[in-house]
Amino acid sequence: xxxxxxxxxxxxxxxxxxxxxxxxxxxxxxxxxxxxxxxxxxxxxxxxxxxxxxxxxxxxxxxxxxxxxxxxxxxxxxxxxxxxxxxxxxxxxxxxxxxxxxxxxxxxxxxxxxxxxxxxxxxxxxxxxxxxxxxxxxxxxxxxxxxxxxxxxxxxxxxxxxxxxxxxxxxxxxxxxxxxxxxxxxxxxxxxxxxxxxxxxxxxxxxxxxxxxxxxxxxxxxxxxxxxxxxxxxxxxxxxxxxxxxxxxxxxxxxxxxxxxxxxxxx
Numbered sequence: 568x569x570x571x572x573x574x575x576x577x578x579x580x581x582x583x584x585x586x587x588x589x590x591x592x593x594x595x596x597x598x599x600x601x602x603x604x605x606x607x608x609x610x611x612x613x614x615x616x617x618x619x620x621x622x623x624x625x626x627x628x629x630x631x632x633x634x635x636x637x638x639x640x641x642x643x644x645x646x647x648x649x650x651x652x653x654x655x656x657x658x659x660x661x662x663x664x665x666x667x668x669x670x671x672x673x674x675x676x677x678x679x680x681x682x683x684x685x686x687x688x689x690x691x692x693x694x695x696x697x698x699x700x701x702x703x704x705x706x707x708x709x710x711x712x713x714x715x716x717x718x719x720x721x722x723x724x725x726x727x728x729x730x731x732x733x734x735x736x737x738x739x740x741x742x743x744x745x746x747x748x749x750x751x752x753x754x755x756x757x758x759x760x761x762x763x764x765x766x767x768x769x770x771x772x773x774x775x776x777x778x779x780x781x782x783x784x785x786x787x788x789x790x791x792x793x794x795x796x797x798x799x800x801x802x803x804x805x806x807x808x809x810x811x812x813x814x815x816x817x818x819x820x821x822x823x824x825x826x827x828x829x830x831x832x833x834x
Contacts, residue, residue, distance in 0.1 A: 570663035570691050571716060571739040574613060575774050575796060584833035585797025586787060587776060588804040588826060589616040589667065591634035592651050593643030595812055600638075601651050603808065603822065605658065610823040611830035614663035615655070616694075616799055619648045621669050626696040630802040633809060645672060649688045656689030665692035665718060665739070673706070682709040692739045694718035700732055707736060718742055721767060721775070723760070730763070734772035741767055743775040743795065745786075764794040784832035791833055800829060 578585055588607050593600050604615065618624075620638035624631060652664060666685065673681040673695065685693060693715055695706060700719060710717040716739030721730060723744050733741065743760060764775050774796030781787065782803035790798040807825055811818035 570661065571614070571773075573661070574663055575740075578613065578796070578833075582834070584787070584791040584795065585613040585776060586611065586826070586830045586833050587614045587616050587665075587797060587799045588612050588829075589618065589631075589778075589799060589801035590804055590808065591618045591620060591631065591638055592648040593620055593638035593641060594634040594805075594808060595637050596641050597643070597647060597651060599815070601654050602819070604651070604655050606819045606822045607804075607826055608655075608659050608662055610826040612662075612826055613797065613830070613833075614665065616665045616667050616801070617648075617652065619645055619666065619668045619672050621672060623671075624669060624696075628802060630805050630809060634805050645676065649684060652690060653688045663691045663739075664689060665694065665716075666690055667694045667696060670695050670698050670706075678705055678709045679712070682706075682713040682715055686713040686715055690715060692716035692718050694720070694742055696720070700729070700736065703736070710738075716740075716773075720744060721763060721772075723763065725763070727766065730766050730772075731770045734767055734770035737773050739773055740796065741772045741775045742799070743767070743777045745777045745780045745790070760790070760795065761793040768794070784828050787829050787832035797833065798829075 574585060590603055620635040620643050624635055693710060698706060707717045718739055719733045719737035720742045721733050743763060760777060767775050776797040776799055777790040777795045778799035781798045781800045787798045807821050808818060811821060
């Protein structure tokens, strides 16, 4: 089953883009984390990008760092994350589930063992935020062996040759950075991405989804207008969790409203 191909084909027939929220698994606790993911899917998320809590998330700004700290404070470990994913997969058999995480978490278990476990629990893709293309072959081999898409990042300053290499090696979708730096809503997506999307398309890359700095419906509209297949919102989604930890009803209500507005902007 190729859930990404199915998703993009379905969206194309409806003339829509994809909205993909990111959240940290296990934040603020196991059961609430699962409930949050259900709220995202039930209110229009087209796919999921999920993080594993990690002590040194070098690509993430303070919002997602805090989510990691909360989850680690609850003693959330990779096996707990896989258990949550399995629950999500059982409830939502058709949604694409991607992981965005760091290589030490993979090395700890062993590359092959990690990808095998991910596949067994229903993961569709893995993006390693701290592994450059030139060092990614062992991960790509494991991904192919276990039927997982290896997602690569296309940075805003990528050369023509780099974009061609990324296009040859990424599967599922291409993670196109909307700006340089770390994750966060403090600055918005500012890089003119139309040219990058066009170049990726010329190289027959997997559909481009823009991330970093996506926090408002107008950012999603701009991404789709630039030719991207969708947009990922991480810190903006996690901020809602941060701000409503003491009121679970408000947490789910605000997440639901946010996802519905962001999804509407893809149409």
